[in-house]
Amino acid sequence: MDEETQSGDENGRAGEDVDEGDVVESESSAADTTDGSESANSPKPTDGSGSDAQFDAGEQPLDVDDPSRNKGIEDPSRDDSDGGGESATSRGDSSQPESAEPVTAEDIDIEESIGPEDPDSIRVGDSTAGTTEVSLDEVVLDDDDGDSQGLFDDLLSGEPIFENKEVLRPSYTPRELPHRTEQINQMATILVSALRGETPSNILIYGKTGTGKTASAKFVSQELESTSKKYDVPCEVEYINCEVTDTQYRVLAQLANKFIEKNQDVIETELDELNELHPQAVDDPTALAGSAYETADEVESRIEELESDRDEMEPVPMTGWPTDRVYSTFFDAVDYRERVVVIMLDEIDKLVEKSGDDTLYNLSRMNSELDNSRISIMGISNDLKFTDFLDPRVKSSLGEEEIVFPPYDANQLRDILQHRANVAFKDDALTDDVIPLCAAFAAQEHGDARRALDLLRTAGELAERGQADTVEEAHVRQAQDKIELDRVVEVVRTLPTQSKIVLFATILLEKNGVRNVNTGEVFNIYKRLCEEIDADVLTQRRVTDLISELDMLGIVNAVVVSKGRYGRTKEISLSVPIDETEAVLLSDSRLGDIENAQPFVQARFDN
Ligand SMILES: Nc1ncnc2c1ncn2[C@@H]1O[C@H](COP(=O)(O)OP(=O)(O)OP(=O)(O)O)[C@@H](O)[C@H]1O
Ligand SMILES: [Mg+2]
Numbered sequence: 001m002d003e004e005t006q007s008g009d010e011n012g013r014a015g016e017d018v019d020e021g022d023v024v025e026s027e028s029s030a031a032d033t034t035d036g037s038e039s040a041n042s043p044k045p046t047d048g049s050g051s052d053a054q055f056d057a058g059e060q061p062l063d064v065d066d067p068s069r070n071k072g073i074e075d076p077s078r079d080d081s082d083g084g085g086e087s088a089t090s091r092g093d094s095s096q097p098e099s100a101e102p103v104t105a106e107d108i109d110i111e112e113s114i115g116p117e118d119p120d121s122i123r124v125g126d127s128t129a130g131t132t133e134v135s136l137d138e139v140v141l142d143d144d145d146g147d148s149q150g151l152f153d154d155l156l157s158g159e160p161i162f163e164n165k166e167v168l169r170p171s172y173t174p175r176e177l178p179h180r181t182e183q184i185n186q187m188a189t190i191l192v193s194a195l196r197g198e199t200p201s202n203i204l205i206y207g208k209t210g211t212g213k214t215a216s217a218k219f220v221s222q223e224l225e226s227t228s229k230k231y232d233v234p235c236e237v238e239y240i241n242c243e244v245t246d247t248q249y250r251v252l253a254q255l256a257n258k259f260i261e262k263n264q265d266v267i268e269t270e271l272d273e274l275n276e277l278h279p280q281a282v283d284d285p286t287a288l289a290g291s292a293y294e295t296a297d298e299v300e301s302r303i304e305e306l307e308s309d310r311d312e313m314e315p316v317p318m319t320g321w322p323t324d325r326v327y328s329t330f331f332d333a334v335d336y337r338e339r340v341v342v343i344m345l346d347e348i349d350k351l352v353e354k355s356g357d358d359t360l361y362n363l364s365r366m367n368s369e370l371d372n373s374r375i376s377i378m379g380i381s382n383d384l385k386f387t388d389f390l391d392p393r394v395k396s397s398l399g400e401e402e403i404v405f406p407p408y409d410a411n412q413l414r415d416i417l418q419h420r421a422n423v424a425f426k427d428d429a430l431t432d433d434v435i436p437l438c439a440a441f442a443a444q445e446h447g448d449a450r451r452a453l454d455l456l457r458t459a460g461e462l463a464e465r466g467q468a469d470t471v472e473e474a475h476v477r478q479a480q481d482k483i484e485l486d487r488v489v490e491v492v493r494t495l496p497t498q499s500k501i502v503l504f505a506t507i508l509l510e511k512n513g514v515r516n517v518n519t520g521e522v523f524n525i526y527k528r529l530c531e532e533i534d535a536d537v538l539t540q541r542r543v544t545d546l547i548s549e550l551d552m553l554g555i556v557n558a559v560v561v562s563k564g565r566y567g568r569t570k571e572i573s574l575s576v577p578i579d580e581t582e583a584v585l586l587s588d589s590r591l592g593d594i595e596n597a598q599p600f601v602q603a604r605f606d607n
Helices: 002-041 044-056 067-074 085-093 095-100 104-114 119-127 132-143 153-157 181-195 213-230 248-283 296-312 323-335 348-355 358-364 392-398 410-424 434-444 449-465 473-493 497-511 519-533 540-552 578-586 598-606
Strands: 203-207 235-241 339-346 373-381 401-405 556-562 568-574
Touching: 181 203, 181 213, 181 339, 181 373, 181 401, 203 213, 213 235, 213 339, 213 373, 235 248, 248 296, 248 323, 248 339, 248 358, 323 373, 339 348, 348 358, 348 373, 358 373, 358 392, 410 434, 410 449, 434 449, 434 473, 449 473, 473 578, 497 519, 497 540, 497 568, 497 578, 519 540, 519 568, 540 556, 540 568
Parallel strands: 203 373, 203 401, 235 339, 339 373
Antiparallel strands: 556 568
């Protein structure tokens, strides 16, 4: 398997090479194009003077106050542009030197290219009775009053909304975390032992998504490291996101390599000092006063020892070693020096889900074997039940201390948003209702600060796009719809094919006006769809399960209704926008094969 991955890597690299080649090639061709167009564009100042000359000649501009129209005519490169008016201005310049000269071939090109496709040019063309010369004169004249507006100028100039949008992105780590003081203090109280050279208890942090676990843990780890530097106590924190690093091999390899790197830094610093000290000690042994060495030979042998340590430290490759070897390399790297190490395993449930609890078992029993150092584990999870899958020994060791991050309520979310908004937005860019509304929406979604921040950012972006001066309540509502739709699209897109077919069957029934859709009806349509695209047909029982799953994901709403002596059935209705969902389903290449789905619905009445 490792080999496979390795060869995969090689392929990846080979692919990259090819890509690079491509890039170089395309760059060079792009450069060619630019050169080419620049040679036409380059005499920009001359264009200006050319236009003046024309204007002075007494011609009146026809569309002085309609730059867009001007752009339409003045763009000689329409044949190769994608029709965007944006590029018109800059490209338009290139026509002007030509216009001053009798280059009729160029003119013909222009006429042809702007001909029927461009309503603006047609209009202007009409007004000038289609004479090339006249329209070129207009170009030149009109250019006079709007030549500096490029594609981005307008967008750049009006920017009343954001001061610093990055502050609202998930990647930003805030320096202040309102309403998390209690949890942060709890962590600090436990971890302070590390600064006293003792081993802190292991900690498990729980809380639903967006409750500030990662942000708080990162904040605490920064504080811990900076304090350890301040007091010169050896304490290190390593953060690992187990959603990305999700196997024992990868976790141990990443940790091993980080510690090897740190050890090497320490070795290099000591070597620099000793290499300076050694020649001094050879000349004059009193140079050793105050050092840990009595003779120059001792210094020399320490230098040799350090050099051999350094050379022996071999980083772990990302694949290919037996796990035992990775573990012992990690172990040796940690134990190389005296120190306390805190290992933060964020999204620890993902690691357990993917590769069991071996990693945690190995990490949690290390302390009894380490000579110089101590490790402490801090696991973070939004899945409260993941410890059910752990070996009881691992569970009790890991959960020595537990800290819960409760969801935020609307007031707390309001504070959090307000703190960020002060930095993210320009003064007065938000109307009064915006933050409370974002907070209220997000509080409904289990008090998720990430969601609240997303809403605020999206509302700001929508306002910006609509060229509004302020963010209004309506933008927040639009943002809420947009985020919800994005979520639905993402969930539907990543459904397994069978669930997609079941959902598609439901959609077909609803679209054809079938009310109170029941499981049997969905199943009938489902069966036919499967036959149409050659998919396996599951049993009705399995399909019922898939419907329940769709219900749990919030895509459909399924309620059990009693049919008296006919037993009970589920009535199913869509909980998501029908057209968008259908479009997502049809974008799946397999479902896309379903042609003319309409007749299937008859199945209801056939059966
Ligand atoms: N108290 C707070 N103050 C300011 N920002 C916060 C606070 N709590 C959370 N945030 C912000 O909300 C977003 C989500 O927080 P975080 O990533 O810490 O959540 P989490 O609990 O780790 O969620 P998940 O379980 O999904 O990983 C981040 O952008 C974070 O900066
Ligand atoms: Mg997190």
